[in-house]
Amino acid sequence: MFVSLVIPTYNRIEDLKKTLPQISKILNEESELILYDQSDSYDPIQFSNQIRELLGNNNYKYIYSTEPSVTLAWNTAATFASGEILLFLDDDIDLISNIIDDHKNYYEKHPEIIGVAGSYYAGAMDRPWIPSSKNGNATTCAGVNMSIRTETFRSAGTASDYIKPFAPFDWEIAEYLNQHHGGLAVGDDIFVFHRAPATGGCENQSKRGISWYYGCYFNHFLWLLSRQGFRKFSRIPRHLYWLLKYCLPSRDVLLTKDFFTRALYPSLQDAFKKNTENHGKRMSETAAVYELVSSNSLKSSKT
Secondary structure (H helix, E strand, O other), rough: OOEEEEEEEOHHHHHHHHHHHHHHHOOOEEEEEEEEEOOOOOOHHHHHHHHHHHHHOEEEEEEOOOOOOOOHHHHHHHHHHOOOOOEEOOOOOOOOHHHHHHHHHHHHHHOOOEEEEEEEEEEEOOOOOOOOOOOOOOOOOOOOEEEEEHHHHHHHHOOOEEEEEEOOOHHHHHHHHHHOOEEEEEEEEEEEEOOOOOHHHOOOOOHOOHHHHHHHHHHHHHHHEEEOOOOHHHHHHHHHHHHHHOOOOOOHHHOOOHHHHHHHHHHHHHHHHHHOOOOOOOOOOOOOOEEEEEOOOOOOOOO
């Protein structure tokens, strides 16, 4: 079973220098790394030389795009994958075990599953995050550690119109997969350590500002509007719960005019506009501009 690891990155070169050597140690002839870079703080050509040093003679593909979007990164990277399984990881993780073997074991033991929603430690070993589940299937997943059959993902894709901070794109795809493709296994024994610095594409929640709330609300509203049939209305209470639990600003932000005029109201207005442009459909597109900067393939790897 050949596995394609996919790591999107955005302006986190120092984190990559910590993560990639760990990835390099577990790569073999039956796996590859697809590094999808959307950074604007360094020259990708120069960085490709550092990648070659960090990854050695392992299978890898280094792709560069000028469109910073984790959902476009997932969708586009999947078109380059040689593996039967896509394993999505963040660029700011520490490995606790051989994450490739951990995920492969699930598919070998449970051939009926379409994917595995892994777990992670959120910045500290006493802060574990484990996917929610219902009837044995994961109802949420985290982009920091999840895998899916390549054929299934290419059919489903992620919601490509989501914007920074991209929450809750991974929860949306978990719901979509359960509805249309089958169950995600709950990887409650597959952990990575998520360092989660305050920089990067999705940003750490500690840096929340008006633009963070605008993007988060826009994505939630678009998710709600793009659902089909009765579910468009039946899921409203759950969205309200999520927004109140995870996306409610502090009083010093909530009680400002800016919050309503620059975040809440325009996000709802723009989500309606985007949903109309999409004819009420969930869109899953690839990046318009990207380049395969460098790659290395072992002769024994799958092509």
